[in-house]
Amino acid sequence: MHLHRDDTASKIGMWLFIFTEILLFGGLFIVYAVYRYENQAAFHLAGEELNVIMGTINTVVLLVSSMTIAMAITAMQRGNKKMAIALLYITLLLALIFMVNKYFEWGAKFEHGIFPNSEYLLSLSRGDILFFGLYFTMTGLHAFHIVVGAVFIGFVIYYIKKDRLHKENWQLLENAGLYWHLVDLIWIFLFPLFYLIH
């Protein structure tokens, strides 16, 4: 049976979707830039509330996971399915570690009474409210992308196990990789803008 397949179209489609994501987060980055410009002192002080060590660990976790999924593509192209599946499971494990860190990080903020619309947060200055509002919105939307990416990778693992993806057909894996790298790209900018304000 011959099934028609167009890998180039599939890949261009994935890139077009990624462009919409870049502009979605791009819009939020512009909102951040304008509010930070208008509330510079408050943003600096509020930024120091964030846990730099936690942020740095999560940065490294995401970078390593980006490498493992890129390596999974190499493994598939070489026909090494076991290696590809192992690398994808490592990627999923790293995604889980990222989310657990995020849970503790957000949890610590909640314990200090800092969460959207909290009594304590609303008693702070306009700049603080804006900073934490953007922090929860942007890192939250990013974390949501991590979850979606993990589900996507889960489907890819299933298809590889079912032999629907193999040495000659790995475009879906590459698309999952592109999406995962996008999530990493966004974090590369989120990290210095929220955690490293000096």
Added chain:
Amino acid sequence: MSEEKHHITPYRTHIAVLLALIFLTVITVAITWTDLGVWNTTAAMLIAGVKATLVLVYFMHLKFDQKIYTYMVLLVLAVFAAVIVLTFFDYLNR
């Protein structure tokens, strides 16, 4: 794509890129301990730009794919840059 020859990135390239990315992360954290005034944010954004380029070029295969993907990425970044310029042109002149 299946009928075309595709480039297979060796594992060692991926490892080298990861090491470069982690090295840049260490530098960007280290920079926050020094006070460079407005240059702190500028340096952080420049380093983030280099990291993003490494991810796009190697992990996302722009270097090895047809040039059309690179042109599309550059076009989107140009649109984004134009919106930033227009927004600040507005805000700085109110």
